[in-house]
Amino acid sequence: MPDIQPLVFIVDDDVSVRESLELLILQEGWQPETFGTADDFLKRPPPVVPSCLILDVSLPGISGLDLQGRIAKERLEMPIIFITGHGDIPMSVRAMKAGAVEFLTKPFTNEALVTAVKQSLERSRTALSEQEVLRELRGNYSSLSPRERDVMALVVAGLLNKQVGAELGITEITVKAHRGRVMQKMNAASLADLVKIATKLGLRLPTA
Template sequence: MQEVLPIVFVVDDDVSVRESLELLLRNEGWQVELFVSASDFLAYDPPVVPNCLVLDVSLPGLNGLELQRCIGSDRTEMPIIFITGHGDIPMTVQAMKAGAIEFLQKPFSDETMLNAIRGALQRSKHLLSRKNEIRELRSMYGQLTPREREVMALVAAGLPNKQVGSELGISEITVKAHRGSLMRKLNASSVADLVKIATRLRVTTSRTLDARAVVSESHRS
């Protein structure tokens, strides 16, 4: 299959900046989408591919920092590179605290911009990969029975099969059967894998904290 090209979004009301960036970025082989305002960008539904946003701070209507706040929780896989002709330190700090990866003062060199975008796209690719992995894990977790979920939480908390059975009021043999089934469904080859999956999914039950207390107490004795 042909590799999907990353997209660089540019939001700047200066036509000369948009045109120069479009030429520079297309020469690098990236897709480029240009927007005059924050509202135009918000109306666009981006495809799920590695991407980043080159965003001017001063925009008509909604400014760049306000746009950053609008998309902060919805587009976490979209790193932001701010550009400005009159940025100051408080503005830079505000943008960085909100998650921006670069804050470039105009005029900037082509190489400075390209390096920033390369880093942003690599970060986006990593974030999308993690997001897809979590989605797949949640799908597999959804196939577990309620009892298998209980067993998973207690095993991940560190309890041996016998104690899991005691907690749930079932036999050790039944625990082993549930444990084997859930590990197959989750493609987990070891307890260590199961613990990692439980951690990533934040799997817990009301019994999990009690189970951890039991394990902790047994270690002290």
């Protein structure tokens, strides 16, 4: 996504902090969006471009740490950088364990924040790319017939065509035909590829 301008969200109840960070983000060539509360931020639909969140720990209403808990599992493509004026070790440990990229205590240098944003946006690009691959795989899998899904499950579990046929009550020739269509629809060049695809899809497979 080289031509898409990344978004950097800033959530801080201090307007002077928001304005200074907004200027810094603009100077780096990124697109800032600022919010005074977590509630305001949550009303904004998730973006479909590389993004990250610069988040103050202490906010009115929903705190920064609570906001992290709400979005961390749903928005893996949006890394979080915490900023705070009065952080402590337990607070920073909690934030980092929950997946924060950085925990910066005010006053911090522009260089430290810019470095953290660069790392976050790179992580976001990777996550979005992986999500796109997964969407494509799910689409391919949905195109399989029920029988083709049965064959795929048994094949990746390690059964030979003859064994698959015995398991499903069909001939080995029919298994080969289904298997060929599965490989084509799933864009798998080999059995190893098909196993990797099944793993990415999180399919629950029978034991050989």
